[in-house]
Amino acid sequence: MTNNDFLLSVEGLTVSFDGFKAVDDLSFYVDPEEIHVIIGPNGAGKTTALDLICGKTRATAGSIRFRSRELTEMKEHQIVHAGVGRKFQNPSIYEDLTVFENLEISYPKGRSVFGALAFKRDAKVRERVAEIAEMIFLADHLSERAEYLSHGQKQWLEIGMLLIQDPELLMLDEPVAGMSVSERVKTAELLHRIIQGRSVIVIEHDMKFVEDIAHKVTVLHQGRVLSEGTMAHVKSDPRVVEVYLGH
Numbered sequence: 293m294t295n296n297d298f299l300l301s302v303e304g305l306t307v308s309f310d311g312f313k314a315v316d317d318l319s320f321y322v323d324p325e326e327i328h329v330i331i332g333p334n335g336a337g338k339t340t341a342l343d344l345i346c347g348k349t350r351a352t353a354g355s356i357r358f359r360s361r362e363l364t365e366m367k368e369h370q371i372v373h374a375g376v377g378r379k380f381q382n383p384s385i386y387e388d389l390t391v392f393e394n395l396e397i398s399y400p401k402g403r404s405v406f407g408a409l410a411f412k413r414d415a416k417v418r419e420r421v422a423e424i425a426e427m428i429f430l431a432d433h434l435s436e437r438a439e440y441l442s443h444g445q446k447q448w449l450e451i452g453m454l455l456i457q458d459p460e461l462l463m464l465d466e467p468v469a470g471m472s473v474s475e476r477v478k479t480a481e482l483l484h485r486i487i488q489g490r491s492v493i494v495i496e497h498d499m500k501f502v503e504d505i506a507h508k509v510t511v512l513h514q515g516r517v518l519s520e521g522t523m524a525h526v527k528s529d530p531r532v533v534e535v536y537l538g539h
């Protein structure tokens with residue numbers, strides 16, 4: 293039975309690579325405005341699960357329902373268009389463009405209601421770029437070339453490039469890897485700020501950061517759910533301690 297109150301329902305999801313099931317009969321659900329963190333040991337299938345949701349990898353079996361749509365039957369660009377944004381581990385920003393230009397080129401095309409009045413569209417884009425830049429702590433860096441940003445600022449810029457498309461589901465793969473402590477704190481703040489009207493799935497190994505952001509945690513092990521619930525719940529689950537947290 294599908295519960296339509298969930299933003300995302302993953303059920304019985306399986307992918308087999310030459311007989312090896314990297315994701316094996318996986319089910320989990322994401323509520324609207326939820327920060328849902330996926331943790332688990334190396335090779336547990338976390339990245340593969342996100343690859344399946346964004347259409348980069350095709351499922352062998354199972355279903356992924358996003359609102360009322362079945363994503364397993366859609367192409368990658370259709371999934372993006374449906375409102376699913378994905379950030380990979382390495383930032384894919386344009387180093388030789390400014391912060392402003394990086395955000396501007398990410399603004400969705402063809403959404404203008406002003407028709408030929410291009411200047412009105414330009415004003416709207418500038419306004420939205422300014423709004424996003426403020427949100428990602430880069431309001432004072434709009435005219436700076438992206439190559440001069442710190443590693444953390446580059447990560448934020450890429451999140452901003454996704455936010456400007458206003459996805460209802462945003463997926464982030466290890467967003468704080470390589471960040472300083474203060475950048476991690478600000479990233480947690482950023483995530484709490486952007487979930488109004490959207491949900492976020494995060495893969496993360498930094499448990500302090502997970503504690504700061506997670507509404508719900510799903511622990512994967514060998515492609516399956518090992519444990520699920522609040523951080524306090526999964527932290528005290530002996531099976532999680534044994535395969536992951538105790539190491």
Ligand SMILES: Nc1ncnc2c1ncn2[C@@H]1O[C@H](COP(=O)(O)OP(=O)(O)OP(=O)(O)O)[C@@H](O)[C@H]1O
Pocket residue numbers: 309314332333334335336337338339340341
């Ligand atoms: N295209 C592929 N072909 C064959 N095997 C694959 C493929 N993609 C992933 N795998 C295997 O599936 C398993 C799960 O990999 P995945 O990258 O999803 O794990 P992960 O939980 O994200 O790990 P990590 O924390 O190290 O990033 C691994 O054993 C990996 O080698």
